[in-house]
Amino acid sequence: MSRKGKYSKETKIKACEDYISRKGSFESIAKSVGCDESSLRDWYYRYIEHGEKAFEITKRxxxxxxxxxxxxxxxxxxxxxxxxxxxxxxxxxxxxxxxxxxxxxxxxxxxxxxxKGDVYTMESRKTTYKERVELAEWVINNDMNYKKAADKYGIKYSSVYKWTKMYLNKGPESLKYRKRGPKSKTQINEDELTEMQRLKLELERERAKNKRLSFALEVHKKKEKFQRERKFRE
Missing domain, CATH: 1.10.10 (Arc Repressor Mutant, subunit A)
Structure with missing residues (x-):
């Protein structure tokens, strides 16, 4: 992926040439450009050594x-x-x-x-629900290393990041691709359910709630572990 900086090649060259032509000091030219003085000094010495090539934007x-x-x-x-x-x-x-x-x-x-530049620019490929869950869990269990996961699974970086965030925020079910189209307007009228049907519905809701709570607790534990290990390394 090319790294397009905040300042263009032309801006950097002009700033260096202005200093060479004594149109200002490092401080005054940096102020006019909107950068800090140390950055301008950095540009200048690289420009003196390498010329315009110093500011070439590479593909990766x-x-x-x-x-x-x-x-x-x-x-x-x-x-x-x-x-x-x-x-x-x-x-x-x-x-x-x-x-x-x-x-x-x-x-x-x-x-x-x-x-690996291709993790940013590669074409998207089709993935299964199982693959997306596996990938997100791998990221969580490996210090939230999105780029390494992109390299490992051959998936675009942006997709890895998006799926992991979805997994953390909404759980693995959020990684299922749903068919597009109008949502069903069919709703359950609980007043028309039998006692047995109501009990069954409440049980299903309770199971779903417990599943979400269990998942949230597990994710919280993994995040705490990751933060402790990162703090220890620092």
Whole structure:
């Protein structure tokens, strides 16, 4: 999926050229563009190093291996480069580099990042009710990792997110596809039911209520477990 940022390529180039032409300071140009000063500095040094290519919009996110991230962080630690220098050298947003540095200093493992663009742009495929329930439950049981689920099941990211939210908010029954058309106007007139029929109807309603309560409790437990584990990792 292409990452279309808040500021266009043309806006970034003009801001950099304005600074080169001494039409303003980083502070004044950033203010006129509507960005923060650090972002403008980031654009400028990348532009000086790579030219207009620095702001090319790619069709998918860049991949960064664990080894590459560590090598970048070590260049920073050795004092040879600042985060801004590394941003310009590798054409990577300086905020991302600082994120890697902070993780490294805090003992958080730097992992390979290889985005699968197709989970955002792939064509939708038909799924069964059972598949949708299985997928939603997998997401809930795996730290709400929508993207990993999309990769695993070959389903578009937006569908994974939608189905999981439906499952959490309304239960697995909400993932059943219902035929379109006018709703039936047939209603049960309880006054015309026999005593046995009324008892049967009340029993069915009670079972449905208990099923919903049981489901809500189970989801609540899973969410609490996920939040505890995330807090522990942090």
């Amino acid at each position: 996110n860049k991949s960064y291996s664990k080894e590459f991230k560590i090598s970048v962080v070590k260049k920073y630690i050795d004092g040879k480069y600042s985060a801004m220098d590394l941003s310009a050298k590798y054409n990577i947003n300086s905020r991302l580099i600082r994120n890697w540095i902070n993780k490294y200093y805090n003992g958080i493992e730097l992992k390979d990042y290889d985005p």
